[in-house]
Amino acid sequence: MAQKKPAGSYPTPIIDRNAKPGTVVRLVILGIALIAAAGAIILVEGRFSSSFGLGLLFVLSMLGVLYLLLHFIGFLQVLPKGGGDELSRLFLDSHPEGVIITDGRGRVVYANQAYAKLTGATTAETVQSIEALLSRDNMASEALYRLANTVRDGAGGQEEFRLIERLDGVETDEASPCWYRLKARPLRMETVREPLSVWQLSDITAEREEQENVFKQLQHAIDYLDHAPAGFLSVGEDREIVYINATLAEWIGLDLTSFTPGSIRLSDIIAGDGMALIDSVQAAPGLNKTASLDLDMLARDGRSLPVRLVHNATATRDGAPGESRTIVLQRSGKDGDSDTAASAEMRFTRFFNNTPMAIASVDSDGRILRTNAPFLKMFSGAVSRDDLERKAPFTQVVQEPDRAGLQMAIADAARGLADIAPVDTCHAANGERHFRFYVTAVIDSPAGEEAAIIYAVETTEQKALEAQMAENQKMNAVGTLAGGIAHDFNNVLTAILLSADHLLLSLRPSDTSFADLMEIKRNANRAAVLVRQLLAFSRKQTMRPTVLSMTDVIGDLRMLIDRLTGADVKLEIEYGRDLWLVKTDLGQFEQVIINLAVNARDAMPEGGVLTVRTANVDSEEAGNLNYRGLEAADYVLVEVQDEGTGIAPELMDKIFEPFFTTKDIGKGTGLGLSMVYGIIKQSGGYIYPISELGKGTTFRIFLPRHVEIVEEVEPAKVETGAKASDPASGDTKSGDDMVKKPAASEPRDLTGAATVLLVEDEEAVRRGGKRMLETRGYSVHEASSGVEALEIVRELEGAIDIVVSDVVMPEMDGPTLLRELRKDYPELKFIFVSGYAEEAFAKNLPEDANFGFLPKPFSLKQLATAVREVLDD
Numbered sequence: 001m002a003q004k005k006p007a008g009s010y011p012t013p014i015i016d017r018n019a020k021p022g023t024v025v026r027l028v029i030l031g032i033a034l035i036a037a038a039g040a041i042i043l044v045e046g047r048f049s050s051s052f053g054l055g056l057l058f059v060l061s062m063l064g065v066l067y068l069l070l071h072f073i074g075f076l077q078v079l080p081k082g083g084g085d086e087l088s089r090l091f092l093d094s095h096p097e098g099v100i101i102t103d104g105r106g107r108v109v110y111a112n113q114a115y116a117k118l119t120g121a122t123t124a125e126t127v128q129s130i131e132a133l134l135s136r137d138n139m140a141s142e143a144l145y146r147l148a149n150t151v152r153d154g155a156g157g158q159e160e161f162r163l164i165e166r167l168d169g170v171e172t173d174e175a176s177p178c179w180y181r182l183k184a185r186p187l188r189m190e191t192v193r194e195p196l197s198v199w200q201l202s203d204i205t206a207e208r209e210e211q212e213n214v215f216k217q218l219q220h221a222i223d224y225l226d227h228a229p230a231g232f233l234s235v236g237e238d239r240e241i242v243y244i245n246a247t248l249a250e251w252i253g254l255d256l257t258s259f260t261p262g263s264i265r266l267s268d269i270i271a272g273d274g275m276a277l278i279d280s281v282q283a284a285p286g287l288n289k290t291a292s293l294d295l296d297m298l299a300r301d302g303r304s305l306p307v308r309l310v311h312n313a314t315a316t317r318d319g320a321p322g323e324s325r326t327i328v329l330q331r332s333g334k335d336g337d338s339d340t341a342a343s344a345e346m347r348f349t350r351f352f353n354n355t356p357m358a359i360a361s362v363d364s365d366g367r368i369l370r371t372n373a374p375f376l377k378m379f380s381g382a383v384s385r386d387d388l389e390r391k392a393p394f395t396q397v398v399q400e401p402d403r404a405g406l407q408m409a410i411a412d413a414a415r416g417l418a419d420i421a422p423v424d425t426c427h428a429a430n431g432e433r434h435f436r437f438y439v440t441a442v443i444d445s446p447a448g449e450e451a452a453i454i455y456a457v458e459t460t461e462q463k464a465l466e467a468q469m470a471e472n473q474k475m476n477a478v479g480t481l482a483g484g485i486a487h488d489f490n491n492v493l494t495a496i497l498l499s500a501d502h503l504l505l506s507l508r509p510s511d512t513s514f515a516d517l518m519e520i521k522r523n524a525n526r527a528a529v530l531v532r533q534l535l536a537f538s539r540k541q542t543m544r545p546t547v548l549s550m551t552d553v554i555g556d557l558r559m560l561i562d563r564l565t566g567a568d569v570k571l572e573i574e575y576g577r578d579l580w581l582v583k584t585d586l587g588q589f590e591q592v593i594i595n596l597a598v599n600a601r602d603a604m605p606e607g608g609v610l611t612v613r614t615a616n617v618d619s620e621e622a623g624n625l626n627y628r629g630l631e632a633a634d635y636v637l638v639e640v641q642d643e644g645t646g647i648a649p650e651l652m653d654k655i656f657e658p659f660f661t662t663k664d665i666g667k668g669t670g671l672g673l674s675m676v677y678g679i680i681k682q683s684g685g686y687i688y689p690i691s692e693l694g695k696g697t698t699f700r701i702f703l704p705r706h707v708e709i710v711e712e713v714e715p716a717k718v719e720t721g722a723k724a725s726d727p728a729s730g731d732t733k734s735g736d737d738m739v740k741k742p743a744a745s746e747p748r749d750l751t752g753a754a755t756v757l758l759v760e761d762e763e764a765v766r767r768g769g770k771r772m773l774e775t776r777g778y779s780v781h782e783a784s785s786g787v788e789a790l791e792i793v794r795e796l797e798g799a800i801d802i803v804v805s806d807v808v809m810p811e812m813d814g815p816t817l818l819r820e821l822r823k824d825y826p827e828l829k830f831i832f833v834s835g836y837a838e839e840a841f842a843k844n845l846p847e848d849a850n851f852g853f854l855p856k857p858f859s860l861k862q863l864a865t866a867v868r869e870v871l872d873d
Contacts, residue, residue, distance in 0.1 A: 098201040101187065103194050106131050118201055120168035130182075130199050137163055140180075147184040151197050156185030160204065167201075179208040231307075231328030237321065239266045248328050253300040271296040271304050276377035280385035283315040283322075291385070295373060297328070306331045358456040360394060361442075364414040366407055367391040369450055378458060381429035394454065398425040398435075406437060413441035413452035424459070434463045464628070489527070490856035491762040496524045498768030501860035505775065528857050545583045545683070547706055550614045550636055551575050557590060561597045561610075568607030569600075576615035582636050583706040584683040592676045596640040596699055599673070603644025603697065611641040617702065630686050634705035641698040647691040655689060750864040751777040754801035754871055758782045759789040759817065760833075761809040769804070772860040773867065786812025790820060798825050802871055804854075804863075807834035815845050822849070829870050833858065 092099050098115030102108055111127050121127040134140040143159035150157040163178050181204045187196040225232060231248025235241055240262040249256050252269055267275050274295035283289035290312045296304040308329045314322035358375035360368055368388055376383070382397045394410065395403040402425035412420050420439045427433040438455040500521040507514045554573060562571055593612070600610050615637045617625075623632035647655060656677040676699075680687045684704050691697040756778045760766035763784070770780045781796070783789035786809055793800055803821065807814040814832050821828050831852040845851070852870045854862065 096202070097183075100127075100130060100199045100201070102129055102197050102199065104196075109196060115201060118167055118203060120170070130201075133167065134161075134182075137161075139163075143182060147182060151184045151186050154186055156183070158183040176205075178203065178205045180204065231330070233266075233326050233328065235266050235324045235326065236262065237316075237323060240264070241266055241269075251299070251305055251328075251330060252297060253303075269298050271298040273373035273377045275373075276380065277373045278309070278311060279321075279380075280376050280388075281311050281313045282385065283313050285315050285319040286317045288312055288314040294331070360454050360456075361450040362394045362410060362452050362454060363391075363449065364451040366394050366410045368394050375456065378435075378456060379427065382427060397428050399428055399431060402426065406439075409437070409439040410452055410454075413439045416441050432460070434459045491765050493524050493528055493857035495762070495764035495768050497521060497857050497859050498765070498772055498863075500524065502768065502771060502775075505860075524857070545585050547581050547583050547708070548586060548589070549579060549581055550638055550703075551579050553586065553589065554593070554612055554614060554638075557593055561594070561612075564594065564598055565601040565610055569604055570607075570609045572609055572611045574611065574613035576613070576637075578616070579614055580616055580634065580636050580705040581708075582683075582703040584685075584703060585679070588679045589683070592679050592701070593638075593640065595673070595676050600640060600642035600644060600697070603642050603646075608643035608696075611639070613637075613639045613641070615639075616705075622702070627686070627688050630688075630702060635685075635702040636705060638701040638703065639698055640701075641696065643696040646693040646695055647689065647697055648693060652689060652691065750861070750868050752868060752871060753777055753779070754867075755779045755781070755796075755799060756867065757789060757792060757800045757803045757805075759784075759786065759803065759805035759809070759814070761785060761806060765806075769863060772863060776864050778867070785809050786814065786817035786820075789817055793821060793825070798828075800825075800828065802829040802831065802867060804831045804833060804867065807832050818845060818849060818851065829873075831866055831870055 092110070093112045095112060095114055098118040099110075099112045100108060100115050101110040106129050108127055108129050111121075116122070116127060119128060119133055130144060134144045140161045140163060143161040147157055147159055158181060160179060160181050163180065166178050167180070181202050183200040185198050187198045189196065226246035228245065228247055231251060232243075232245040233241055233248055234243040241264050242261040244254065244256075244259065246256060248254075249259070254264075254269075266278070270278065272295075274293075274297075277293045277295055281289055281291040281293070290310065293309040293311055295307065295309065297307050299305055308331055310327040310329070311324060312326065313324045316322050355372065355374060358372065358378045360371040360375050362368055368383070368391060371383075371388060376385075379397045383392065387396070395406050398406055402423070406423050406425060409420050409423050418441065420441070423437045423439070425435055425437065427435065436457050436459050438457075440453045440455070442450045442452060500517050503517050504514065504521075507517065554575070558571065558573060565571060597610060597612075604610075617635045617637045619632045619634055622630055622635055655673050657674065677687060680701055680703075686702040688700045688702075689697060690700065756773055758766055758769050758773070758780055760769065760782070761784050766782050766784065770782050773780045781792050781800070783792050786805070789803070789805065790812075803817075805814040805817055812820075814834075818830055821830075829852075830850070831854055833854045833856055852866055854866045858866075
């Protein structure tokens with residue numbers, strides 16, 4: 001038997017215009033209708049007494065009785081029960097928030113009891129819609145307007161607003177405003193065509209008051225933290241400062257009004273190597289770790305502030321450094337007692353952590369007891385703070401082969417020895433860093449305490465400079481040797497060439513000896529090429545620098561490089577835009593590019609890509625490259641890059657040495673790269689190779705930018721010379737030809753009747769030169785030294801038209817002879833011949849000296865041409 005529900009057990013809605021008549025009423029009406037139909041048939045029985053009428057009456061009666069019976073036993077229902085609607089209304093009416101449903105015209109369709117209570121409504125007639133309720137207040141009406149637009153767009157939202165008076169009209173003792181939260185969303189029902197809106201209204205005054213109280217407490221806490229007698233800072237994962245209190249900001253002179261989280265880093269306020277101490281505090285993954293550190297902070301005005309940090313570091317789950325919190329205690333010693341132990345300890349700590357060298361103390365077994373900040377920074381990767389806590393052996397900071405020597409020095413200190421030799425070794429984690437350790441004994445140290453103090457000084461730069469100096473000395477020595485050999489060899493080659501030319505003048509091409517003499521001359525010219533390469537390496541070759549554009553130079557060489565490298569090598573040229581000008585010898589720089597291109601071809605036997613690119617490099621970019629020896633200035637960069645086999649790292653330091661080659665025997669002289677090195681250096685530039693085995697090699701050439709300086713034009717000195725552009729073929733070009741002057745400028749008639757004084761200490765050269773000039777009609781006097789030449793000039797009373805003199809001679813060299821002759825014969829014409837570069841001796845001559853220059857070795861035609869041109873000038 002069902003239990004009867006007490007009256008009023010469920011709250012009822014104050015307004016529900018959607019409620020329908022009960023199902024029981026409808027069923028009763030239907031049953032009565034059926035019975036009435038049966039009665040009507042009985043009344044008209046007399047009129048319709050046929051069997052059809054009686055049958056119809058019987059059927060309708062039975063249907064009515066059966067329908068009522070089935071309904072009352074619950075087997076048949078015309079409409080479903082309204083239990084779901086009743087639960088929904090029960091839920092809404094018991095909801096703590098006020099709920100109201102309105103139609104598209106703003107009329108109230110439904111309102112629960114909570115809404116009536118919030119708004120002060122007591123009957124259905126006194127319930128007001130949301131619009132009518134909130135339109136009187138500007139702040140509330142603005143919130144309502146925004147929500148109404150949101151609902152109209154098919155979305156939901158919420159707003160909070162403040163009212164001076166309560167919506168229910170109840171007056172309170174406290175004259176404080178009220179806060180309400182209003183939510184709204186659209187409601188879609190299949191049985192209702194008109195759109196509905198659900199509004200939820202709640203009083204959040206107590207919630208707001210609680211938030212304000214929490215905020216006030218937080219402000220008080222921040223105020224307490226800001227004005228605490230200790231500094232405090234919070235640091236993010238990237239070492240950026242996200243919070244700093246006012247006390248610490250005042251200590252370091254930081255203006256908090258201009259501070260924003262992340263604007264400064266922790267390293268900006270830590271002096272010296274103090275960051276190494278902070279970074280040494282590393283927590284385990286997912287945990288935190290606290291350590292006390294004594295170091296100096298850096299104020300904004302550059303002052304050092306001695307502090308003690310209570311540093312709490314965290315780590316992420318993967319072990320990466322996380323956020324940190326740090327308390328800062330000032331240790332200024334302003335308590336008036338400067339002789340206290342605390343003050344003494346503070347002064348020692350500041351000195352200990354701010355020395356320019358790494359310091360560590362060890363016990364008699366060589367275990368680390370204490371280190372300073374520079375030590376942790378210098379040996380990061382080899383020793384950590386955990387190693388210090390477990391007293392790790394000091395020898396672990398150096399590589400295995402050097403540990404025995406360092407341990408022996410520590411043992412000597414433990415025995416009290418005073419004179420302990422320093423130990424040179426390398427970093428355990430980075431073998432390219434070199435260090436020197438000084439071990440000092442601690443006398444009368446108790447057992448288990450400090451037995452030795454170890455000072456470490458990094459010598460990596462010193463070692464690099466020593467290696468560079470040794471390499472420079474070796475290269476200079478080889479260059480001096482090569483230059484000396486080249487000078488003597490040039491004299492021999494000059495004699496051979498002059499003798500061969502003399503014999504060729506007396507023979508016909510059909511003579512049997514003519515071919516042999518031509519072979520002698522060709523081989524002498526080949527030897528001259530080797531001599532010139534040696535001179536290029538020793539930087540004593542003759543240079544004719546001109547102002548050049550690398551775009552034009554590389555463009556002119558493109559076809560030649562294509563032919564030299566062959567069909568298997570693809571040449572790509574990348575021109576830099578607006579390249580600066582450079583000043584160098586055109587012919588010699590062409591030799592540089594050709595040599596590098598040929599080497600690249602040999603490094604790619606199966607073919608590949610040869611890339612030549614140019615670019616401007618300004619002084620800032622050059623300084624950032626950190627190439628050894630490269631000064632910060634403006635340069636034009638020329639890169640030659642191949643995809644060849646590469647150069648092994650152990651050979652990189654030897655590739656510029658003369659006679660060093662990686663090619664097979666008989667396939668290279670080993671002078672190509674040494675010549676390239678010498679030409680670039682003599683041009684004031686730099687060359688750096690970059691190579692990786694299996695991937696190729698890149699040579700980067702930096703030539704100084706040339707800036708034109710407008711000066712008054714002075715009479716140029718006569719420089720007559722000849723360079724063998726292709727000695728092997730016997731073809732020669734003058735220095736003027738190398739700068740594209742027309743060939744018509746060469747004198748065609750090389751004979752003359754002038755008087756020539758030939759000064760040469762090499763008899764074979766002097767004799768050959770005298771004979772060659774005499775065949776051209778000149779009157780030649782010869783002298784073996786500068787002293788003898790002066791005597792001959794005095795005997796002839798200056799009746800000399802031109803002097804042809806070697807530069808390097810015993811007793812008196814060529815430049816001294818020129819200065820002496822200028823005293824009495826200032827207009828006397830002069831030609832210097834030498835195997836060295838003109839620049840090697842021209843700096844010792846007067847600035848107004850006019851002279852010609854002829855490099856050795858030279859042929860008869862070159863000698864006659866030089867004499868003719870100087871006489872005609």
